[in-house]
Amino acid sequence: MIDKHQATLDAAVQALHGRTFFAAFPENPSPEIYGADADAQGRAAFAAMRDKQFTELLQGEPQAWVGQEESPYEQQPLGIKYPFYEPDALIANAQSAFAEWRRQKPALRAALLTEALEGVKSRFFDIAYATMHTTGQAFLMSFQASGPHAADRALEAIAAGYEEQTRFPEETRWEKPMGKYNLALNKTWRAVPKGLALVIGCSTFPTWNTVPGMFASLVTGNPTIIKPHPKAVLPIAIVVAEVQKVLAEHGLSPYICQLAVDADDRLITKDLAENPAIKLIDYTGSSQFGEYIEGLKGKTVFTEKTGVNSIILDSCDDLDKVAQNLAFSVSLYSGQMCTAPQNFFIPESGVKVGDTQVPYEEVVQKLAAAVTGLATNPKAAPHVFGAIQNPATHDRVKQLAFDGGRSILAHGTVDNPMFQNARTCSPSIHEVDASRVEQFSQELFGPIMLVIKTKDTNESIRLAAQLASEHGAISCGAYTTDPEVKEHIMDEMSMAGTPVSFNLTGGIYVNQNAGFSDFHVTGGNPAGNASFTNPEFVVKRFTWVGFREPA
């Protein structure tokens, strides 16, 4: 088992440190790679799961069957029912599996989890349709984000956890010269898991944001309970089922990794999170609930909350390309990505393009035109925008108004010929005043773009850094052809714990983060205290304990 996956693990560890392009799971859902029937089979598998009980889990007889998912494309329930267990039962089950899981060597745990990812790979198309009809993502994003990209992020966490647990020797002989004789001790060390782990998922990226914490806790020996958002259960339920299958096949308790689903009339996240046996919590979601989680005593907590992402426009070579790139970033999955840009800082003197200065208003109109062009492109729009996961997001866009602000582009719908009933919304663009920081200092989740006219690029940088430091940011895009401005942005945004993408045009976007190369969230500002996957993300999940005895 260890031998079977060692090459994959070694390559993944190496990729973590090279940070060049690496992907263990191909992102292209083509028949050549995944088989001629894979798409059709996935579509059929998803259809067959609807209006039925999800019976793949190995967690014993449930206390009820529950489910409340609905498709943003159909605005109809999926009808899938999941087994419900009381939090106390889930905790007791996890505790019963702790001893056997922590006694496995890290290398074996890593191999078993990598094996489970092979099973997940065989379900990529099932997961894609499950993601599409819970999150509203378009098919390609559903496939990539919930399938190969998530599996790569999971492998990244496995590799990081495996590496950290094997960075110090299991045993050594310590021999100290004392002049006439040597003092000799045999020493051994164990990477001791912290205890039970809980992973709390979100509704928009039900696997991508869940698997890093899940596999990081598992590889470090902590029995892990996965608590998905009640509106996006199926994608991660399939992943948990695949992990349980591998555990059972190798004679291990499936309780090492359990799915915890809310009852229809009762949310169980707080009961689980507050249980003293839960020592580790990974959380993705709103800042308000995230701060509650971070405030729990006696827990090690990893959060990805909300942030306010900025674009700084200073100078560029080709403003049309910049506008197209940014319009795509705002529109991709209708702005429902934690990495989507929101605040666009533009100097009142405009943007320098080559040798000419393009006036502020022209820049704003170019951005608006690019967004309109994308939203009304019948071929591209459905595949870019997808659907709106949560009706509340739609309502937010509709109700948005700023005292003293200016509406630059009104929201509309995005026609989707395949799903006439899809909940869609094209971006609204508002201009707000740079002095009214309270108007642009919170995340406005969804297809919302704010334009902020600044005195100059220095003010743009200052505001972007201040917002990131005080309210969090997960991404930042900057356009400048001036090396000094670039260094100024790097220094200020690095102090604000925010990665910066410079001068992106063409087929790469500020929202996109690559496993094994881009750290996702830095942990250095209020948008989250954790990072996929730096060493801190795994070392906090276990304790080094040493033993020694005269040799």
Place this chain on the structure above:
Amino acid sequence: MIDKHQATLDAAVQALHGRTFFAAFPENPSPEIYGADADAQGRAAFAAMRDKQFTELLQGEPQAWVGQEESPYEQQPLGIKYPFYEPDALIANAQSAFAEWRRQKPALRAALLTEALEGVKSRFFDIAYATMHTTGQAFLMSFQASGPHAADRALEAIAAGYEEQTRFPEETRWEKPMGKYNLALNKTWRAVPKGLALVIGCSTFPTWNTVPGMFASLVTGNPTIIKPHPKAVLPIAIVVAEVQKVLAEHGLSPYICQLAVDADDRLITKDLAENPAIKLIDYTGSSQFGEYIEGLKGKTVFTEKTGVNSIILDSCDDLDKVAQNLAFSVSLYSGQMCTAPQNFFIPESGVKVGDTQVPYEEVVQKLAAAVTGLATNPKAAPHVFGAIQNPATHDRVKQLAFDGGRSILAHGTVDNPMFQNARTCSPSIHEVDASRVEQFSQELFGPIMLVIKTKDTNESIRLAAQLASEHGAISCGAYTTDPEVKEHIMDEMSMAGTPVSFNLTGGIYVNQNAGFSDFHVTGGNPAGNASFTNPEFVVKRFTWVGFREPA
């Protein structure tokens, strides 16, 4: 500069991962190693500093001159006055130095700090006498713990910080195959320091417990303020002066590393700790103040608080050797070490020695006799026990009484021919009932030994693990010849985050921790949340931030 120290750093990094014996600074204060006059010069240097202003610091004109140290050997003030600065002035100074310090490469910072340790080495004897006459440690421990052992722990922190900051590339080219073309990005990363750092020292180990956090924060680019205990300033003041000297020699601001001394009438620790600019705090001291520090919002905190250390006696080969070893552990520096054992769990059926069962009472009396033998040995006792740092520790021993308990050995004095006025105290031994957990569940700092009669070794293990989990423990000693009992102890104590020394006899003691080999404190129980020096101890001091741009 980097070249000069690279071999030392490389060797230190290698030692961290080999965890075999390694010491960059010889612990033997012999004339052959440190020079024929080193001891006499150190003694003279210390004498010359008394009743004077300490003028080595490069922190500008002070607001006052303050000092309240006194020698536990003389029970007389040292009379040394240190420059006092208001917390706001210290913070402003540190902020003024932040930009220049964070812009240095990690390798240069590591080299400068290693250079500073060379300066510290030239002051080992000054520091030894300073330590002796502030902490009450005997000369040899003063030399070793505050000199070479502390310098090795500092180098360990430098090496760990250097390694973690250079584990990922500064730059790379990321190229993703897209079929007909490649997407290429140039990526760079920075290890961004968290901000200003504060290190709060303790009165018993003024350099050993301070330098790990100090050098870890410095090597990761954080300007650091050292706040010693007001009764033990001089040893670390010399270390800070040596760091400032190297900074100034290389054109850097001495404000990168400042000493903060309490005013005679006002403690400034809380003012510093609560200042929003302070992002990192290292703390050694009482649990009560430690919990206040851990509860501060917006700080990353590293603590070593108090614990209750246990000895589990099950079986051994030679009970006399065991008793001698344990008596030494209890007596070393009069029990004023955080690693000193306190609770001795002995089964009511006694201890198996070879093939015979030695009755409980005989084991207890052997331990008491060994302690008495050591305390009344005129040649050894002064060099083992030293003096009592704090009069309150002395009072605690005198006033100790347990409802329902039994006094086995009364405390006494330890004669010191060189210092007739030394504040000394030999250990008191009390038997307390295993059912009265509240009587032995807190740290009784000083020369106090509790004997607890248990039903059997299983109860001993259960109690030791429970105490460690609930109240903290930094060390554990266990004596057993049974491999199953040993594994049971390892599993239970590892879950309680407590390292275990098995079957120590002869010249190695449960209190002793070796740099580069033994992790000091695990971070896995209430005795502290940090560990010298595991990766977590350094990675939490900086943030990885990435930048990217089309190639």
